[in-house]
Amino acid sequence: MAPAQGKQRQVELYREPVTTPGLVPSHLKRATADAHPLIEVIQRFLAHVQPGSGANIEKVVALLALYKVIAPVWRYAKDLFLRSLTSRISIPEYDPVAQDIIQWVSAEVINKSPLSTSATVMTGDIARFGAEMYGGYFPGELRGQPKRQSDEVNCLPPVGKKFFWVGFRPFLFARTGTASSSKNHGGRMLIDYQGTPQNSVVLFTPGWSLHPLMDFVKHCHEYKLVNRAGTTTIYFSSGKMDAYSGHLWSTVVKARRKLDTIDMDDASKTELVSDAEYYYSEESKKFFADCGIPYRRGYLFYGPPGTGKTSFSAALAGHLSCDLYLINLATGDVSDGYLHRLFLALPRKCIVVIEDIDSCGIGREQGPPSSEPTHLRKSSATAPGIPTNMPNGMVFPSQPPVPQKRNMVTLSGLLNAIDGNASAEGRLLIMTSNNPDILDEALTRPGRIDMKVCFGKMMPKAIRDIFKRLIGRAAIASKKYTEYQIEEYASEFSAKVPPGTFTPAQVQNFLQNCRGDPIKAMQGVEAWVDKTRDQSPEEAVKDSTPLIPPPAVAQVSS
Numbered sequence: 001m002a003p004a005q006g007k008q009r010q011v012e013l014y015r016e017p018v019t020t021p022g023l024v025p026s027h028l029k030r031a032t033a034d035a036h037p038l039i040e041v042i043q044r045f046l047a048h049v050q051p052g053s054g055a056n057i058e059k060v061v062a063l064l065a066l067y068k069v070i071a072p073v074w075r076y077a078k079d080l081f082l083r084s085l086t087s088r089i090s091i092p093e094y095d096p097v098a099q100d101i102i103q104w105v106s107a108e109v110i111n112k113s114p115l116s117t118s119a120t121v122m123t124g125d126i127a128r129f130g131a132e133m134y135g136g137y138f139p140g141e142l143r144g145q146p147k148r149q150s151d152e153v154n155c156l157p158p159v160g161k162k163f164f165w166v167g168f169r170p171f172l173f174a175r176t177g178t179a180s181s182s183k184n185h186g187g188r189m190l191i192d193y194q195g196t197p198q199n200s201v202v203l204f205t206p207g208w209s210l211h212p213l214m215d216f217v218k219h220c221h222e223y224k225l226v227n228r229a230g231t232t233t234i235y236f237s238s239g240k241m242d243a244y245s246g247h248l249w250s251t252v253v254k255a256r257r258k259l260d261t262i263d264m265d266d267a268s269k270t271e272l273v274s275d276a277e278y279y280y281s282e283e284s285k286k287f288f289a290d291c292g293i294p295y296r297r298g299y300l301f302y303g304p305p306g307t308g309k310t311s312f313s314a315a316l317a318g319h320l321s322c323d324l325y326l327i328n329l330a331t332g333d334v335s336d337g338y339l340h341r342l343f344l345a346l347p348r349k350c351i352v353v354i355e356d357i358d359s360c361g362i363g364r365e366q367g368p369p370s371s372e373p374t375h376l377r378k379s380s381a382t383a384p385g386i387p388t389n390m391p392n393g394m395v396f397p398s399q400p401p402v403p404q405k406r407n408m409v410t411l412s413g414l415l416n417a418i419d420g421n422a423s424a425e426g427r428l429l430i431m432t433s434n435n436p437d438i439l440d441e442a443l444t445r446p447g448r449i450d451m452k453v454c455f456g457k458m459m460p461k462a463i464r465d466i467f468k469r470l471i472g473r474a475a476i477a478s479k480k481y482t483e484y485q486i487e488e489y490a491s492e493f494s495a496k497v498p499p500g501t502f503t504p505a506q507v508q509n510f511l512q513n514c515r516g517d518p519i520k521a522m523q524g525v526e527a528w529v530d531k532t533r534d535q536s537p538e539e540a541v542k543d544s545t546p547l548i549p550p551p552a553v554a555q556v557s558s
């Protein structure tokens with residue numbers, strides 16, 4: 001008998017309350033309980049504490065059933081309102097415009113509102129990943145002070161919706177989830193020109209005009225420019241699209257490098273800078289348009305490694321207040337199609353650098369280069385029709401053979417990407433090369449390359465300048481030396497360094513190790529020159545890098 005009693009008690013305890021008789025149809029009660037498991041718990045609890053209270057249970061269920069019916073109607077009404085009474089814009093998240101908006105919402109809505117209840121929070125390495133996703137900047141990164149990425153916690157808008165006011169106008173900001181996310185907010189996932197789903201940012205505002213939205217987008221862009229003065233965003237192609245974010249480019253934000261920190265021939269620097277400034281002037285834009293010339297400009301920077309080709313490109317981007325896009329074809333990961341997509345995704349004003357263009361095998365399509373050794377050849381910079389500003393007769397040192405990597409980009413693919421019909425206009429293209437002589441003429445012909453600039457080894461003035469910058473500034477700041485003394489030391493130092501022998505990277509490396517001490521620099525320079533003179537730039541830098549010996553292993557006698 002005992003087991004049978006136990007069974008009956010169990011049935012009483014867990015009898016199914018949704019089947020209680022009443023006005024609410026039982027299938028609706030069942031649907032409610034299915035949608036909200038908590039209802040089941042409440043009903044069971046009420047049935048347990050007050051077994052005869054069918055009416056109470058009925059009220060709870062009736063209320064929730066009402067909610068169940070009203071919720072989709074409310075959603076539909078809200079959607080109908082958004083569709084018919086608001087204007088909206090959708091922007092793929094990889095687009096810089098979307099990143100400007102995300103930054104604004106992060107800084108002005110999420111971070112300032114005490115009522116923000118959700119955010120995407122990132123820190124450390126994840127923050128770096130976030131920086132890549134969100135265009136490389138953080139909401140806290142204000143007044144040109146990039147924060148250290150490793151220990152900052154940053155709040156970005158969560159996937160979902162955020163409502164805010166700008167003045168008297170309400171806005172609704174929505175971010176879709178990832179391509180694989182089940183919550184992708186009404187299917188507002190954008191499909192890019194390749195048919196790949198992209199995360200997107202959607203903005204709504206009441207009214208039937210797009211103007212308020214466009215004004216807001218402009219406002220976000222200006223906000224970015226103001227808050228990010230003093231930094232340069234560097235985009236680099238990793239060769240693969242990020243499967244999570246769908247981004248073609250990864251980014252880092254760096255403190256803006258000033259042009260006066262690049263030691264090079266003054267005439268070349270001035271000519272390059274004024275050419276680039278003119279290129280982006282209104283007058284030049286009009287000239288290109290009037291003449292029907294595609295609005296593009298190209299430079300070839302050539303010279304030994306470590307002479308500042310990439311550094312100058314970054315400084316120029318900072319000077320022109322635009323972003324820098326770096327493409328390294330030598331990784332072997334970039335194909336013709338991918339390169340084409342990279343160029344399609346460029347904004348109108350930017351500097352694109354294709355690094356070490358000679359090292360990826362491009363230029364070999366038209367047959368092997370001259371058999372004459374590179375270090376004996378004269379520069380081809382005096383090609384007719386191209387303004388040059390390099391010292392003629394420049395002789396390059398012998399270069400170690402560059403290991404050829406798998407080359408997935410063909411010359412025709414590269415030409416098509418940089419100035420094919422589909423290629424965007426407005427960019428400034430810089431190709432860098434250690435061996436300009438082996439480049440195919442089609443690549444460097446006027447129209448594709450408008451200026452060739454040599455980045456050579458250090459001459460006396462540049463040596464004095466780098467000494468004053470790397471040693472003099474700290475020494476004067478310490479008040480141990482006067483400006484006059486530093487001038488004297490700089491001249492003495494430059495007299496001891498043979499001209500045209502060392503790259504800026506080599507001299508920089510030596511001076512850095514002197515830690516702002518001019519006496520140490522003067523004492524060590526002759527020995528350094530003797531030791532380094534015959535080394536290749538890479539060997540010299542490696543050799544002067546202090547090695548920390550492994551800890552001594554204690555001898556244990558048995």
Ligand SMILES: Nc1ncnc2c1ncn2[C@@H]1O[C@H](COP(=O)(O)OP(=O)(O)OP(=O)(O)O)[C@@H](O)[C@H]1O
Nearest residue numbers: 261262263264304305306307308309310311504505
């Ligand atoms: N002309 C220069 N003025 C100031 N610093 C320089 C200059 N050239 C090189 N450097 C320093 O040397 C390092 C390497 O420079 P960078 O990468 O710009 O050289 P590069 O010519 O682009 O080399 P590679 O051909 O290997 O890409 C950087 O730290 C940079 O600060």
